[in-house]
Amino acid sequence: MTTLTNLWFVSLALCLVAALGLMLLIAARSLSARHGHREEAARRALLPRMLDGDPAGLAPLAGLDLRVATDLTVELAEMTRGSEREALLARAAALGVPGLLEKRLSARSAQVRLSAAEAIAMFDQCHDAATRALDDRNPDVRLGAALALAHRGEAPDPLTVVRKLKVGDEEHSLLLVSLMQDLARTNSEAVAGLLFEKDLSFEAKAAAMDALADLGGEYAPLLAYMARSADGERELQPRIYRALGRTGHPAGAEAIVHGLHSNDWTVRASAAESAGKAGLSQAAARLGEMLADPHYWVRYRASEALLRLGPRGINTLREVSEGEDEGARDVAARMLAEGRAA
Amino acid sequence: MNWMALSDPQAWMIASAEAIASVVIVTGLLQVTFYFVLLLYAGAALGTRPPVPRSATLWRRYSEQAPAISVLAPAFNEELSIVESTRSLLALQYPDFEVIVINDGSKDGTLARMIAEFGLEKVDRFIDSGVNHAPISGFYASPRLPRLLVVDKENGGKADALNAGINCARTALFCAIDADSILESDALLRVVRPFIDEPHLTIAAGGTIRIANGCKVDAGRITDIRLPTNFLALVQIVEYLRAFLMARVGLGKMQALTVISGAFGLFRRRQVVEVGGYSHGTVGEDMELVIKLHKLMREAKRDYRIDFIAEPVCWTECPDSLAVLGRQRARWQRGALECFVKHKGMLFNPRYGRIGMIGFGHILLVDVLGPVLEILGYVLVPLLWALGLLALPWLLAFLAVTFTLGIFLSMATLVLEEIQLRRFPKARELAVLAGIAVVENFGYRQLSNVWRLQGWWQFVRKQQSWGTMVRKGFSAA
Numbered sequence: 152m153t154t155l156t157n158l159w160f161v162s163l164a165l166c167l168v169a170a171l172g173l174m175l176l177i178a179a180r181s182l183s184a185r186h187g188h189r190e191e192a193a194r195r196a197l198l199p200r201m202l203d204g205d206p207a208g209l210a211p212l213a214g215l216d217l218r219v220a221t222d223l224t225v226e227l228a229e230m231t232r233g234s235e236r237e238a239l240l241a242r243a244a245a246l247g248v249p250g251l252l253e254k255r256l257s258a259r260s261a262q263v264r265l266s267a268a269e270a271i272a273m274f275d276q277c278h279d280a281a282t283r284a285l286d287d288r289n290p291d292v293r294l295g296a297a298l299a300l301a302h303r304g305e306a307p308d309p310l311t312v313v314r315k316l317k318v319g320d321e322e323h324s325l326l327l328v329s330l331m332q333d334l335a336r337t338n339s340e341a342v343a344g345l346l347f348e349k350d351l352s353f354e355a356k357a358a359a360m361d362a363l364a365d366l367g368g369e370y371a372p373l374l375a376y377m378a379r380s381a382d383g384e385r386e387l388q389p390r391i392y393r394a395l396g397r398t399g400h401p402a403g404a405e406a407i408v409h410g411l412h413s414n415d416w417t418v419r420a421s422a423a424e425s426a427g428k429a430g431l432s433q434a435a436a437r438l439g440e441m442l443a444d445p446h447y448w449v450r451y452r453a454s455e456a457l458l459r460l461g462p463r464g465i466n467t468l469r470e471v472s473e474g475e476d477e478g479a480r481d482v483a484a485r486m487l488a489e490g491r492a493a
Numbered sequence: 494m495n496w497m498a499l500s501d502p503q504a505w506m507i508a509s510a511e512a513i514a515s516v517v518i519v520t521g522l523l524q525v526t527f528y529f530v531l532l533l534y535a536g537a538a539l540g541t542r543p544p545v546p547r548s549a550t551l552w553r554r555y556s557e558q559a560p561a562i563s564v565l566a567p568a569f570n571e572e573l574s575i576v577e578s579t580r581s582l583l584a585l586q587y588p589d590f591e592v593i594v595i596n597d598g599s600k601d602g603t604l605a606r607m608i609a610e611f612g613l614e615k616v617d618r619f620i621d622s623g624v625n626h627a628p629i630s631g632f633y634a635s636p637r638l639p640r641l642l643v644v645d646k647e648n649g650g651k652a653d654a655l656n657a658g659i660n661c662a663r664t665a666l667f668c669a670i671d672a673d674s675i676l677e678s679d680a681l682l683r684v685v686r687p688f689i690d691e692p693h694l695t696i697a698a699g700g701t702i703r704i705a706n707g708c709k710v711d712a713g714r715i716t717d718i719r720l721p722t723n724f725l726a727l728v729q730i731v732e733y734l735r736a737f738l739m740a741r742v743g744l745g746k747m748q749a750l751t752v753i754s755g756a757f758g759l760f761r762r763r764q765v766v767e768v769g770g771y772s773h774g775t776v777g778e779d780m781e782l783v784i785k786l787h788k789l790m791r792e793a794k795r796d797y798r799i800d801f802i803a804e805p806v807c808w809t810e811c812p813d814s815l816a817v818l819g820r821q822r823a824r825w826q827r828g829a830l831e832c833f834v835k836h837k838g839m840l841f842n843p844r845y846g847r848i849g850m851i852g853f854g855h856i857l858l859v860d861v862l863g864p865v866l867e868i869l870g871y872v873l874v875p876l877l878w879a880l881g882l883l884a885l886p887w888l889l890a891f892l893a894v895t896f897t898l899g900i901f902l903s904m905a906t907l908v909l910e911e912i913q914l915r916r917f918p919k920a921r922e923l924a925v926l927a928g929i930a931v932v933e934n935f936g937y938r939q940l941s942n943v944w945r946l947q948g949w950w951q952f953v954r955k956q957q958s959w960g961t962m963v964r965k966g967f968s969a970a
Contacts, residue, residue, distance in 0.1 A: 158890035165897040169904035173927045176911045180920035229549045261543070269550075291543050298554070325558040325689045332557075386693065447621040451663070454619065481619075488617035 193219040201227065201242050211247035221251045225270045240273055249274045256280060261289040268292055272299030282307065285315045290322050298326065301333035309334045309341045309359070310348065319352020327354060331362035339366055343373065353387055360394045368400030375406035382413075389421035396425020404431055411437045416446040423449060427456025432463045439467040442479035450479075454486035465490075510877055517870045524858050525898055531743035532905055538746035539738075539803060539913040543690070548679040552586060559685055560666055560692075561589040562759070565658030567651050568594055568672040572601040576610045578672050581713025583640055587681040591640050593658045594672065598627070598648025607643050611635055618642070618661065624770030626656040651755065652771035652778035659770050662762055669779075671756045675705060675715060675808040683805035684759045687798060694798045696761045696786055699745075699753030700805035701737045703916070704730045706813060715808050720922050723813040727929045728937050733811075734906045734926075738803060738914075740855075745801030749851035751787070751832075753799070755779035757807035764789060764797075775835075777828020784836050787848045803914060819944045826948025827956070829860035864945035870895070871939060896934045903930035 197220050200209065212220055224243040231239055243249070252274075255267035268284035271277045284296035285307070293316050300306040307315075312334065316322045335342040345351055345359040360377065363370040374395045381388040392410050395403040403425070410422025411434060423441060426434040434456075441453035457464035465487070472483035564582055568575050575594070582592045596604045607613060613633035620629075627649035634642050646657050655669055666688060670676060680700060687695040707721030721727060744750045753760075755778065768785040771778045783799060790797040812818040833840075833856050840857060842849040874891050877883035907926055910916065917923055 155886055155890055158894050162890070162893035162897040165901040169897075169901045172908050173904055173923070176908060177920045177924055180911070180923060184920065226547075226549075229553060266550075295554075323691050323693065325560070325692050326554060329554075329557050447623060451619060451621075485617050485619035489619060 189215060190219055194223065197223060201239060201246075204242065206238075206241040206245040209242055209245040211245070211250075213247075217247055217251050220246045221248045221255075221270075224248050225266055228270065228273055236273075244274060244276070249277050249280075253277065253280045256284055256287075261292055264289065265292045265295045268296035269299045272296065272303060272305070278305055281305075285312070290317070293317075294322060294324060294326060294330070298330050298333070301330050301337075304333070304337045306334060309338065309345055313345065313351065313355045318355040318358075323354050327358035328361045331358040332365055335359075335362040335366060339363065339369075343370060346373070346377065357387060357390050360391055364394035364397040368398050368402065371395065371398040371400030371402040374398065375403045378403075378406040379409055385415060385417065388413075388415070389417045392418065392421040392425045396421075396428035399429045401429075403429060404433065407431055408434055408437065411441065416444070416449050419444065420446065420448040420452045423452035423456050427452070427459035427464075430460060431456075432460050435460055435463050435467045438464070439471050442468075442471050442482045443476045450482050454482050458486060458490040507880075507882060510873065510880070510882060513869065514873055514877060517866050517873060520858065520862055520866050521870065521895075524863065527855065527858055528739075528898075528902055532739055532902065534743035534746045535739045535906075535909060538742045539909055542803070543686070548586060548682065551679060551682045552588075555682060555685070555689060556588045558689060559588050559682070560688060561591075561664040562587065562681055562685065563658070563662035563664045563667040563762075564590055564592045564681070565655055565662065565667055565669050566592065566594045566672040567597050567654035567658065568599065568603055569597045569648070569651075569654070570599045570601045570603060571672050572599070572603045572606055574673055575603050576606055577713045578675075579607065579611070579641065581675060582670075583638065584678065584713070585676060585681055586678045587685075589664075590681060591642060591662075591664065593642045593644060593661050595644045595646060595654040595658045595661075597646060597650070597654035604633075604643070604645050608633060611638055611641060611643075613641075613643055621660045621766070623766035624656040624659050625773070626653045626660065626770075629657060632661075650773070652773055652775070655778075656770040659762060659765060665762055666759055667762050667765075668757070668759045669755060670807065671809065673810070674702075674756045675710065675713060676757065677806045677808070678714065680757070680805040680807060681759075684757075684802055686802060687800040688759070688761070691798055694796055696764045696790065696797050696799060697753055697758060697783060698800045698802055699741065699750070699758045700801075700807060701741075701803055702733060702754050702756050702807050702809055703737075704733055704811045705808035706811055708808065718916060718918060720917075720925055721813070724929075725815065725818055725937075726811055726813045727925070728933045729811045729818075731903050731906075731926055731930050731933060734910055735903060737801075738909050739902065739906045741801045742803055744852065744855065745799075747847060747851055748798065749847045749855070750799050750801055751783055751848065751852040751856060752780040753783050753801070754807075756809050757805070760786075775828060775831045776824050777832045780828060780832045781835065784832055784839070784848075784852075787845065787852070788836065788839065791845045791848060806916075815940075819940075819947070822941060822944035823948035823951055826860065826864065826945040827952045829856060830949065830952040833857070833861055864942045865949065867942050868939075868946060899934045899938065900931050903933070 193216050197216065201220065201223055220243065224239065227239055228236055249271060252267045252271040255263050256271065258264050258267070264284070264287060268281060268287070272281035281296055281300055285293055287293050287296065297306060297312050297316060306312055312330070318327060331342055342359050342362055346356055360374060364374060374391060378388065378391040378395050381391055392407065395406060407422050407426050407429060410418050411426065413419050413422065419441065423438060426438060438453045438457050442450055444450050444453065454468065457468050468483045468487050471479050472487060474480055566578065566582060571578070579592065579594055594607065612635050614635060616632050616634045618632045627647040629644055629646045631645045632642060633645065642661065644657055644661055646654065659667060668681060684698050684700045687698045704726060705715060706723065706726040707719045708715050709717035709719065720730070741750060758779065764786055765782065768782070768789050772781050775781055786799065812821055839845045839849045840853040874883065874888055878885065878888045904927060907923065907930065911923060
C-alpha cells in the first residue's frame with residue numbers, strides 16, 4: 152500500500168469511526184429515552200407504596216421495579232430521619248431492596264458500589280455485607296462504607312478501620328475527621344489509642360485529635376501534651392492547636408501560651424485562634440503584642456481572639472490602637488471598628 | 494547539500510517550499526499525536542474518576558468538613574446584572590462560604606444598585622497586603638447578609654480586582670469567577686473535592702465552562718439546557734467541549750494543566766499570595782497564575798496537585814457576532830503568547846518536569862505554532878500544487894486527513910460528553926452538535942486561525958487592550 156493510499160484509508164476510517172460512534176450514541180439515547188419513560192412510570196407507581204403502608208402487605212419486587220425501588224430508597228433515605236426513615240427501610244426490606252444492594256456491591260462501577268455500600272449499611276440485617284465493602288478495591292467505596300457503618304455505631308474498631316482504609320497510603324481525605332468523630336462517639340478510648348500507634352500516619356492521628364477535641368475537655372490534657380511535643384512538625388502542630396482551642400478547657404492554657412511564642416508563624420496564628428476560642432484571658436497581653444507580628448494571619452487571628460475575649464481583650468485592643476506601633480495601631484483600630492467595639 | 498542547485502532561484506524556491514512543507518507536516522503530525530494522547534488520557538480520566546455522587550449525597554458527606562471558601566466576583570460596569578448574579582452566588586449550596594464582590598471602579602451604577610438592593614452600609618475591614626492592587630475606596634456589608642462583602646476600588650482590571658479580593662479573603666481557599674457567569678448551585682461542593690481528598694497536596698482546581706446561549710435562565714439559575722440557534726454560539730459549544738472535556742481533563746490527568754479558566758477556578762490562597770497573586774499587564778492572567786504556581790512548587794521541590802474536575806459547571810455567555818468573537822480569540826492568543834514568552838525558560842526544562850515537557854510543549858504546539866503552521870499549510874499546499882510540486886491526489890489527501898482528524902476529535906469529545914456527563918437532554922441536540930463538528934471545518938476553523946494570527950500580530954506589536962465584550966444577557970425563563 153502506498154503512502155497516498157494510506158492517507159486516504161486513514162481519512163475514510165476516521166470518518167467511518169466518527170459516524171458510527173455518533174449513530175450509536177443517538178440510537179442509545181433514543182432507547183434510553185424509551186426506557187426512561189418506563190422508569191418514570193415505575194417511580195410514580197412505587198413512590199406512594201414506599202412512603203406509606205404496612206410493610207407486611209408488600210411483596211418482593213423484581214426487574215425494573217426492584218431497581219427503581221432501590222434507587223428510590225437511596226434517595227428517600229437521604230431526605231428522611233428517625234421513625235420515618237425506619238419505616239421506609241422496613242418497606243424497602245419487604246420489597247427486596249437489600250438483596251439488590253448486596254448484588255450491587257459487586258458492580259463494575261465504583262459509583263454503583265459506593266452508593267450500595269452507603270445504603271446497605273442502613274439495613275439492620277446487612278451488617279456483614281456492609282463490612283465486606285471495607286475491603287473494596289476502590290478507596291472511595293471503602294471510605295463510604297466506613298462512614299456509613301461508623302454513623303450507625305457498627306464499624307469495627309478504629310485501628311482496623313484505619314488499616315482497611317490504608318490511611319496515609321491511599322486515603323488522605325478530610326472526611327477521616329467525620330469518620331473519627333463517629334467512631335469516637337462509640338469508643339473514644341480506642342480513638343485516643345490511635346495517637347500512641349507508632350506506625351500510624353499523620354492523617355489518621357490528626358483526624359483522631361480533631362475528633363477527640365469535639366468531645367470537650369476530657370482529652371485536653373492529652374492534646375496539650377501533644378501540642379507541646381509537636382514542635383517542628385509544621386503540618387501537625389497548628390492542627391493540634393486548633394483542636395485544643397475547640398476543647399475550651401483550661402488544661403490547654405499553658406500549651407497555647409507556649410504556641411503564641413513559636414518561631415513558626417502558622418503555629419503562632421493557630422495558637423492565637425485557639426486562645427480566642429478557649430477564652431484565654433491571661434493571654435491578652437501577648438495577643439496584644441502579636442498585633443505587630445510581620446504575618447497578616449498572626450495579626451488577624453490575634454486581633455480576632457482579643458475581640459472574642461470580651462472586655463479584657465477589647466481593652467487591650469483599645470490600648471494598642473492608641474500605642475506607638477503604627478501597624479499594630481491600624482490593626483487594632485480596624486478590628487475594633489469591625490467588631491463594633493470602637 | 495547541492496550548493497549549485499541552491500544558486501538557481503527556482504531550485505532554491507523549491508527547496509525552501511519543501512523545507513517549510515516538511516516543518517508544517519512534522520509539526521502537524523506531532524499536534525495530531527498529542528491530541529490523540531490527550532483524548533486517551535481524557536477518556537481514562539473520565540472513566541476512572543472517583544464516584545460522582547448526587548448533590549444531596551455530596552452535602553451529606555462534605556457538610557461537616559468542607560473548608561471555607563471566599564467566592565471572588567470582580568465586577569466592572571455590571572449594573573444590569575450584578576444584583577441577580579450576587580443573589581445567585583449567595584444561594585450556592587455550600588456549608589461555609591463568603592461572597593466578595595469587587596467593584597472595579599465601575600463607571601455605571603453597579604455599586605449604588607448593590608447598596609440599594611442589599612441594604613449595605615459602609616464598614617471597616619482589616620485586610621492583608623500580600624498582593625498588589627489599586628487602592629480600595631471602601632467596604633460595604635449588611636448584618637442581614639453576613640456572607641456578603643462588597644469592595645469598592647479604583648479601576649485596575651480583572652487581575653487587579655481579584656488581587657484585592659484575595660487580600661480581603663479570610664479563608665484558606667478562594668474561588669475566582671466572572672460576576673456575569675452562572676455557577677451551578679452545587680459547583681463549589683463538586684470543585685472542592687480534590688481539596689478534601691488530598692488536602693495537603695491540592696493547590697488549585699478548575700471546573701468546566703459551558704455556553705449558556707440558548708439556555709433558559711431563571712433567578713440566576715439555568716433552568717432548561719437548550720442549544721442556541723446562532724451558528725457561532727453552536728460552534729463554540731463544540732469548541733468548549735473539546736477544550737474542557739478533552740484538553741483540560743487530559744492534561745489534568747497528566748498533572749500538566751497550565752490553565753484554569755478565569756471564569757471558574759478554586760485556589761489555595763496561601764500559595765497564590767506566595768506567587769504575588771494575579772499578574773498585572775497581561776491578558777492571560779488566569780493562565781499565568783497557574784504557571785506561576787507550578788513554578789513555585791517545582792522550584793521549591795514541594796509535592797502538589799493542580800486538578801481539573803469535569804462535573805462542576807460554570808455557565809457563561811459567549812460572543813455571537815464575528816467582530817466580538819474575533820477580538821476575544823485574538824486576545825486569548827495574545828494571552829497565551831505573553832505567558833509562553835514570559836516563562837519560556839520552563840520549556841523543555843527538566844527542572845520543571847512534566848510542566849516543562851508536556852504543559853509547555855502543549856502551549857508551543859497548540860498556541861504558539863498551531864495557528865501559524867495551519868495557515869501556512871493552507872497557503873503552501875495549494876501553492877505547491879500550483880507550482881506542480883504536489884500532485885492533485887496528494888493535495889486532496891492532505892486536506893482530507895486534516896479535516897477528518899478535526900471531525901474525529903470533535904466527535905470523540907461528543908462521545909465522552911454523552912457517555913460520562915450527558916448534559917444535553919435530547920438526542921436531536923447531539924445530532925446538531927455532530928453536524929456542527931463537521932461544518933466548522935469548512936470556513937470557521939480557518940477564520941479562527943486568522944483571528945489567532947491577529948493575536949500574534951497584536952502580541953508582536955505589544956498591544957495591551959482587552960477589547961470590548963458585548964453581552965446580551967441571559968434570557969429569562
